[in-house]
Amino acid sequence: MNTYVKVTLVSAALLSLWGHSDAVCYFPQQFQGEFVMQTTTNLGTGIQYTTVNVTSMSIPIWGNCHKRKGNNNFILMLNYRETSCIRCLHLKLRSANVLQVFALNQESISKCYTNEDLAEKNCPSEESLANREAAEILLFKKNGLFTRKEYCPIDGKYSITYTSNNPSQPNDCTGYDSILDSCPSGSILNFRLRGCTATPNAFDLKFECMASWKGPNNENYLIFADNNRQIGGQKPKYRCALFNHEYRTGDIHMALSRDSTCTSDLLNSTHGFETFSLTPRQENPWPAETSFGTCTFPKWMHGNWEHVRVDYDTMIYRDHSSFKTYTIKCVGVQEDGSRYLIFSRTQCDEERYNCMRIVKRSNNILEFQLGSKASTTKDVFGLCSDDNFQDDSWITQGRTDAVEEASSGRCPISGEYVGVIPDGEDLCAKLWSDCDTSELMYYQVSHCKTNEVYEEREYRCLGHWRESEFLYTYTQRRDVAAGTYECFVGVKISNREIYIKEAGEHCQRHIDPLHYGMQLNKTNSVYTCNSSTPRNPPRTSTSPRRPTVSMVPTVRSTTKVWNFDTAGAETKNNDNASSAIKVVIKLRETMSAFPPLKNDRLLRAARGEVPDKLPVWVMRQAGRYLPEFMEFRKDHSFFEICQTPQLACEVTLMPIKRYDLDAAIIFSDILVIPQALGMVVEMKAGIGPVLPEPLTLENFHELNKTGAVDRLKYVGEAITLTRHKLDGKVPLFGFSGAPWTLMGYMIEGGGSKTLSKAKKWLYAYPKIAHKLLELLTEVIIDYVVMQVEAGAQILQIFDSNADLLNKELYTKFGLPYLKKIRDSVRLKLNQKKLEQVPMVLFAKGAHYCLAEQADLGYEVLGVDWTLEPQVVRTLLKGKNVTVQGNLDPCALYAPKEELIALVHKMVEEFGSQRYIVNLGHGIYPDAPTESLQTLVETVHNITI
Structure with a gap:
């Protein structure tokens, strides 16, 4: 069994008897949730898991959050009277489903220190993480509302050579009949193994991907849920793999660990408890027009983006809503260079022609649209017509191998901005720019009265662009899992007042930051980048007060701040805004001044x-x-x-x-x-x-x-x-x-x-x-x-x-x-x-x-209309409620005089006190319009 994990649980049980300490730092909301971790791997009992809760302020088995050092090192503390149990752990979020925990070594997980300085000296370093010297624990989020499907980093169809290095159950599967694919969902790898030496000689595996990230020596980690089979009497629910993709040949080598760690019998992508060698299978021939080589995607697109990879005439697009992987071939381009006729094929061999609109927002931001209708025929005029596109529906992508930007790549803020979070209870926000690197900005949520810091974020700006009076900025989060991108929309009211709103995953249009965003104002203090201004301003004093609810709602949808010093709408002076901004200001003023109600x-x-x-x-x-x-x-x-x-x-x-x-x-x-x-x-x-x-x-x-x-x-x-x-x-x-x-x-x-x-x-x-x-x-x-x-x-x-x-x-x-x-x-x-x-x-x-x-x-x-008015009034006698209803919608088909009589009868039986006239359900599509006129006039002619 994993001794250090067992010792941790025992020591945690003892420490829980000692008491607790007040937390003075907070875990990001992306870290929070209910996880499981592996505890034992005994052959007799199989692999066992225990639940680990990460709250906003503590991981109960290890302690309360006492101090945060940098983005990922946390000092955790448990107190008993004058005795403290202190340890340093490094937390790294790999996806919404997987949280990695590191300590300097195995002993550091199982024991703690009574001296805070000594605990800090035993924080794991980046070098120890890179060299795989630090002790590691994987936490897997339980299935629930806050887990998320993850795209597998392997796509396409492959032939498989499989080897099991389990000494009690060796097995080899070779031959062209063993196949890997990801149909119908790109979140699942399907292994169909045939010609195996063990019994049975054919079996299927399904691995549900949970996370992937870059590992050492150009290799990559992959975590997946494994609910397939028993291995030597054990059944790990989760597996860790290392894989290497040889882009020259397309071959992939992948090795799996024995259990739910990334260390047990896993050395590299070719040496593990189980190994797979994947060779690309020959794909079906493409239509002739995609092979002429006359159409290519623009050079600025080539490279790797969030969910897109572009190389010459081919684009691979992983649709994270449908989990379909599209291999897209360029067929033709319109004269203006913005629309491309394409031929696409999914991982399930679904083939269609379509048209794609492509726009370069910056060197590191791509936006594209696929036509709303695809076709099995090459209808260039229909597919690329304006009617086949929605002007406001774009897919936004950030370049993963980002290139250095000029001024347009900088964050659209300079200095420090503060504001109050809408809907927050005494929550304030601060956004400030990086003194040394203009593409970085920092965001902080704190208590408005005590200045206690609840959350800190770090953003890398990939670029921004303007549409009408709004400025869109696309960013990459640097403080959570890699591959987290966020878009914001803002508007400038004056040189000191701006409004910001989150704009969804793909820079959603028609979001008005003025009405639904957060107001931010530039601070009066002089903010300069000199030796006296730290890159990350120190936290203010803390308070024993704590939020009484989960931290999830404290950072809602709006709360990012801007200064449009270099990218905002320019004004001649502080008193004269552009006409577009004047319209926005007018909307803001009228938001709180609706016309008075005349009919109440x-x-x-x-x-x-x-x-x-x-x-x-x-x-x-x-x-x-x-x-x-x-x-x-x-x-x-x-x-x-x-x-x-x-x-x-x-x-x-x-x-x-x-x-x-x-x-x-x-x-x-x-x-x-x-x-x-x-x-x-x-x-x-x-x-x-x-x-x-x-x-x-x-x-x-x-x-x-x-x-x-x-x-x-x-x-x-x-x-x-x-x-x-x-x-x-x-x-x-x-x-x-x-x-x-x-x-x-x-x-x-x-x-x-x-x-x-x-x-x-x-x-x-x-x-x-x-x-x-x-x-x-x-x-x-x-x-x-x-x-x-x-x-x-x-x-x-x-x-x-x-x-x-x-x-x-x-x-x-x-x-x-x-x-x-x-x-x-x-x-x-x-x-x-x-x-x-x-x-x-x-x-x-x-x-x-x-x-x-x-x-x-x-x-x-x-x-509804099936209940008699007298019954309603009897059942509700003495109840402080108004009744609404309940004319049969079909009564509107009746002749006018009969309809009038039915309305009078209904009102007489309900009475005029605490009563709203309505149908007993919605009006039917073929109801005569004149009958509704009769209903309204009849009701209004009744004297109360």
């Missing part, structure tokens, strides 16, 4: 006050029943409208212009949340929403909650724009789907009459179901709060699938999460000092628990 009858009814008239609106009032909407849809796809604020605003206003409704509801869809979590959602004519890759137990961990609400900011932008366009005519609804309804769509892959697959999770996998519902609840809370920040004046939660659960199931899997949403929204609005807004809950068909719904805290309950 719906809000009054929601709050239990008496309006002048009964309020009326209908669900899905902006949609398919309107002729103007159907004409509009000829030019725009459904989700294009949802994701483009100007288009969403225009559609939202359509029914308001046509009818005297008492509210507008923003045009969007409940399934934008699964989209933001990484799922594909398509709107198919005659079918409705389709999720082609439904959620399963196997891919559940791929949901990406981090940044989900940031990816939905287009909804907030649409709300803000619509508030101004409404000019106070009526209040504006924001909305979201409820957790259970979203869960149903995600698992079923679309609409379902039974939700049998989703309900199976409730019965067979209740813990996982609760985990999913909790994740969705947290996203929904932040999503609707963002909508209120953007200008929504009332919110509705749609639980359209509530009717497919019974009371027992809904009590377990529905009501608790709906209550958490209401309570948390109220709390967060208070924390943000925002005005409280009423909330409506519409749980379709959940008659069985209407009284229970009334106790959740929602001001309004929507009911």
